[in-house]
Amino acid sequence: MSIRTVTFDAIVVGGGGAGMRASLQMAQSGFKTALISKVFPTRSHTVSAQGGITCAIASADPNDDWRWHMYDTVKGSDYIGDQDAIEYMCSVGPEAVFELEHMGLPFSRFENGRIYQRPFGGQSKGPDDPTQAARTCAAADRTGHALLHTLYQQNLKAGTQFYSEWYGIDLVTTGDGKVAGVIAASIETGEVVFFKAKATVFATGGAGRIYSSTTNALINTGDGIGMALRAGLPVQDIEMWQFHPTGIAGAGTLVTEGCRGEGGYLINKDGERFMERYAPNAKDLAGRDVVARAMMMEILDGRGCGPNGDHVHLKLDHLGEEVLHSRLPGICELSKTFGHADPVKEPIPVVPTCHYMMGGIPTNIHGQAIRLSGGHEGEKEYVDGLFAVGEVACVSVHGANRLGGNSLLDLVVFGRAAGLYIEEALRQGMEQAEPNSDDMDRALSRLRRWEESSDGESVADLRQDLQSTMQNAFGVFRKGDLMADGVKKVAELRERIGKAHLADKSQTFNTARIEALELDNLLEVAQATAVAADSRTESRGAHSRYDFPDRDDENWLCHSIYDPKTQKLGKRDVNFKPKTVDTFQPKVRTY
Amino acid sequence: MKVSIYRYNPELDNEPYMKEYDIDTQGKDLMVLDVLALVKEQDPSMGYRRSCREGVCGSDGMNINGKNGLACITPLSEVAPGVLEGRKPLILRPLPGLPVIRDLVVDMTMFYNQYEKVQPFLQNNTPAPAIERLQSPEDRAKLDGLYECILCACCSTSCPSFWWNPEKFLGPAALLQSYRFLADSRDQATEDRLGNLDDPFSLFRCHGIMNCVSVCPKGLNPTRAIGHIRSMLLERAV
Ligand SMILES: Cc1cc2nc3c(=O)[nH]c(=O)nc-3n(C[C@H](O)[C@H](O)[C@H](O)COP(=O)(O)OP(=O)(O)OC[C@H]3O[C@@H](n4cnc5c(N)ncnc54)[C@H](O)[C@@H]3O)c2cc1C
Ligand code: SF4
Ligand code: SF4
Numbered sequence: 001m002s003i004r005t006v007t008f009d010a011i012v013v014g015g016g017g018a019g020m021r022a023s024l025q026m027a028q029s030g031f032k033t034a035l036i037s038k039v040f041p042t043r044s045h046t047v048s049a050q051g052g053i054t055c056a057i058a059s060a061d062p063n064d065d066w067r068w069h070m071y072d073t074v075k076g077s078d079y080i081g082d083q084d085a086i087e088y089m090c091s092v093g094p095e096a097v098f099e100l101e102h103m104g105l106p107f108s109r110f111e112n113g114r115i116y117q118r119p120f121g122g123q124s125k126g127p128d129d130p131t132q133a134a135r136t137c138a139a140a141d142r143t144g145h146a147l148l149h150t151l152y153q154q155n156l157k158a159g160t161q162f163y164s165e166w167y168g169i170d171l172v173t174t175g176d177g178k179v180a181g182v183i184a185a186s187i188e189t190g191e192v193v194f195f196k197a198k199a200t201v202f203a204t205g206g207a208g209r210i211y212s213s214t215t216n217a218l219i220n221t222g223d224g225i226g227m228a229l230r231a232g233l234p235v236q237d238i239e240m241w242q243f244h245p246t247g248i249a250g251a252g253t254l255v256t257e258g259c260r261g262e263g264g265y266l267i268n269k270d271g272e273r274f275m276e277r278y279a280p281n282a283k284d285l286a287g288r289d290v291v292a293r294a295m296m297m298e299i300l301d302g303r304g305c306g307p308n309g310d311h312v313h314l315k316l317d318h319l320g321e322e323v324l325h326s327r328l329p330g331i332c333e334l335s336k337t338f339g340h341a342d343p344v345k346e347p348i349p350v351v352p353t354c355h356y357m358m359g360g361i362p363t364n365i366h367g368q369a370i371r372l373s374g375g376h377e378g379e380k381e382y383v384d385g386l387f388a389v390g391e392v393a394c395v396s397v398h399g400a401n402r403l404g405g406n407s408l409l410d411l412v413v414f415g416r417a418a419g420l421y422i423e424e425a426l427r428q429g430m431e432q433a434e435p436n437s438d439d440m441d442r443a444l445s446r447l448r449r450w451e452e453s454s455d456g457e458s459v460a461d462l463r464q465d466l467q468s469t470m471q472n473a474f475g476v477f478r479k480g481d482l483m484a485d486g487v488k489k490v491a492e493l494r495e496r497i498g499k500a501h502l503a504d505k506s507q508t509f510n511t512a513r514i515e516a517l518e519l520d521n522l523l524e525v526a527q528a529t530a531v532a533a534d535s536r537t538e539s540r541g542a543h544s545r546y547d548f549p550d551r552d553d554e555n556w557l558c559h560s561i562y563d564p565k566t567q568k569l570g571k572r573d574v575n576f577k578p579k580t581v582d583t584f585q586p587k588v589r590t591y
Numbered sequence: 592m593k594v595s596i597y598r599y600n601p602e603l604d605n606e607p608y609m610k611e612y613d614i615d616t617q618g619k620d621l622m623v624l625d626v627l628a629l630v631k632e633q634d635p636s637m638g639y640r641r642s643c644r645e646g647v648c649g650s651d652g653m654n655i656n657g658k659n660g661l662a663c664i665t666p667l668s669e670v671a672p673g674v675l676e677g678r679k680p681l682i683l684r685p686l687p688g689l690p691v692i693r694d695l696v697v698d699m700t701m702f703y704n705q706y707e708k709v710q711p712f713l714q715n716n717t718p719a720p721a722i723e724r725l726q727s728p729e730d731r732a733k734l735d736g737l738y739e740c741i742l743c744a745c746c747s748t749s750c751p752s753f754w755w756n757p758e759k760f761l762g763p764a765a766l767l768q769s770y771r772f773l774a775d776s777r778d779q780a781t782e783d784r785l786g787n788l789d790d791p792f793s794l795f796r797c798h799g800i801m802n803c804v805s806v807c808p809k810g811l812n813p814t815r816a817i818g819h820i821r822s823m824l825l826e827r828a829v
């Protein structure tokens with residue numbers, strides 16, 4: 001197959017918050033930049049983010065300090081977030097947030113005209129003062145929408161070249177492991193093109209769709225992770241999946257932690273505010289992993305609500321109609337539409353739901369992808385030409401559990417950092433890797449497999465099998481025997497998916513083809529997750545095992561590194577050396 | 592229940608046709624998008640756009656039994672009496688007035704072009720302060736009902752003036768965004784923005800028919816925004 005080549009200095013795959021912050025940086029510097037996105041950029045998942053962007057801009061509290069934010073984040077990560085990266089994010093954060101405001105983001109405001117900040121889970125005033133802080137900057141409960149549209153608008157202004165509704169299929173790598181660009185197809189016409197660039201930036205977002213119940217958009221299929229794994233690159237901490245406490249029961253759609261930040265709380269069927277028992281100090285605003293587990297305990301102990309006792313209630317009516325309509329207007333809409341409950345009058349039925357992928361492609365703070373699997377010197381080896389930012393990346397600032405509002409900050413801080421780094425590298429004469437025809441063939445082989453398929457199982461059935469396997473074996477609580485079984489099932493699914501059938505081979509807006517290609521990626525993420533979860537023999541952050549209920553710092557105070565070539569788990573050191581503050585030493589995590 | 596869907600694949604079909612599907616919803620009040628997913632299991636070749644499935648990304652605007660709306664937040668019970676019970680078919684067509692690429696997927700280029708024409712970004716040439724620009728809660732409140740637009744095109748594709756002049760009349764969505772920046776206390780390009788609208792077509796083709804208001808899935812009111820711009824233009828002329 002011979003295909004057209006288009007050449008750029010840099011290409012960004014992904015038009016969410018991370019991708020558009022990176023492309024903006026590069027477009028403004030005048031380098032030839034393209035942004036490829038499988039949906040029109042403002043339809044990316046970032047648009048769904050509700051509660052806000054956490055950052056010590058010292059608006060709600062003039063004495064706020066980014067070091068406190070850093071402390072909370074390190075603690076929230078259950079101590080496997082890299083402290084140099086967290087330091088960078090929390091200290092650079094205010095600049096990145098003020099930039100967003102200058103770009104026009106319509107933040108909500110305090111009386112004095114400064115940006116409104118609300119309390120979110122896991123926020124304190126530093127190691128010595130557990131007082132609840134209010135550090136999450138918000139545009140009502142539509143912060144992601146406001147942020148994404150603002151970034152799109154600025155990219156329009158800067159003249160970024162958009163390839164909307166183009167689908168990234170696979171990386172093009174050379175024999176010596178350099179990245180030369182990606183193969184992508186126009187969804188509208190079916191044309192397959194080689195996007196050749198000195199720098200390829202992955203900003204493809206999360207993969208919540210490996211589970212049957214998730215807060216994630218239908219397009220969150222882990223394409224970037226799939227492409228990296230197929231290229232033989234490792235992923236880090238991929239067993240760490242955040243289950244958000246408040247997904248609407250049955251529907252999976254999210255209601256923000258900001259509901260509890262504004263004063264809402266969870267109750268069981270007896271009307272008891274049960275978080276007082278599990279986290280006496282922070283209560284409903286403890287870390288998400290802690291709250292999600294507490295909810296599951298209540299449900300498993302028979303104190304769940306509803307006829308099947310399979311959810312709990314989020315109570316908001318005491319906040320009053322005015323607060324609800326001004327601070328949480330989107331939540332009121334969502335709850336009525338998907339939970340059949342008007343929060344002004346009745347509680348919302350909620351249940352922990354798959355929400356966020358803490359793991360991803362390991363990178364440094366410039367977004368450079370790290371190659372080495374296992375081994376403690378891994379930091380030094382980079383994949384030439386490949387960068388990753390946003391949810392697909394693992395810098396790592398979230399470790400084993402992300403704090404609310406820290407993802408949006410991660411997107412803009414590291415999207416910008418990668419943009420700045422690439423700008424400079426291009427100026428200094430970054431090299432273009434040159435693939436030969438074998439390299440091109442390799443990159444096109446997966447697409448060809450589907451095109452040549454003539455019979456086999458359907459994509460929809462296989463996807464359902466995969467999702468229910470993950471849901472049953474790798475949820476909030478995990479168990480050795482169930483996981484071992486899950487690992488086996490996923491391996492079998494690999495066989496089956498390798499033989500699956502794409503019936504519709506037409507070129508024009510063929511969504512069946514896209515769903516088939518996405519299924520391969522779901523499988524890659526699922527298998528990495530399964531193996532990593534089964535191999536990490538401890539409980540930490542979001543990874544919680546019945547058979548290993550305790551944190552094991554002796555053996556597992558480290559990143560996990562999944563190597564697709566061996567399908568085995570290795571380890572990598574966590575960074576405990578921030579540049580300007582003292583190390584935060586691991587402590588028992590209580591809220 | 593019966594679902595009737597507009598089908599057109601330019602590679603195979605000379606002209607569009609309506610295809611009937613029998614879908615078992617088990618009597619549940621599903622969202623139209625869930626029904627589409629069931630159809631797609633039966634017939635993977637049927638094409639439509641979707642992403643967030645919660646009414647915030649604007650992907651799945653379509654014409655549902657004659658009215659534009661988002662499939663993901665339109666329950667069967669709200670489509671038309673009898674649809675949920677299976678007494679009447681669910682009828683899905685692409686948004687009217689835009690070229691069809693395939694099945695329920697329309698070419699949105701014209702719609703996006705009009706959006707880009709209003710310079711949909713904040714313009715302020717004074718050097719930015721070290722922190723954020725201040726804005727009072729009252730000034731910020733002026734943006735409510737404007738910034739929430741999700742660019743779903745339900746409004747513009749229900750507007751007769753947009754159907755007749757999609758290249759010259761900006762349409763309700765773009766005008767709403769134009770006003771979003773005119774109303775922003777931080778924006779300084781008022782004069783320039785108004786100047787660009789002051790011709791017989793860009794804005795003045797709106798005849799206040801209000802189709803746009805009645806279909807907006809986010810409850811926004813483009814007609815009112817257009818009215819505000821109109822007053823600003825008139826004031827400026829004096
Ligand atoms: C309901 C919900 C609410 C949330 N609320 C908050 C919050 O309040 N605060 C917070 O900090 N975080 C929040 N999060 C998390 C946060 O929104 C996400 O982690 C973040 O938006 C991810 O951004 P991203 O830029 O990495 O990716 P995304 O926004 O997911 O964008 C991914 C992009 O990649 C493109 N893409 C993917 N695959 C391909 C491919 N193969 N080819 C071409 N393009 C491709 C897509 O088109 C898209 O443009 C929330 C998450 C959810 C689910
Ligand atoms: S009010 Fe104006 S913009 Fe709205 S539908 Fe009518 S003519 Fe179109
Ligand atoms: S104004 Fe409403 S209908 Fe029109 S594009 Fe925006 S959200 Fe859609």
Ligand code: FES
Nearest residue numbers: 643644648649663
């Ligand atoms: S799928 Fe996003 S608005 Fe319907």
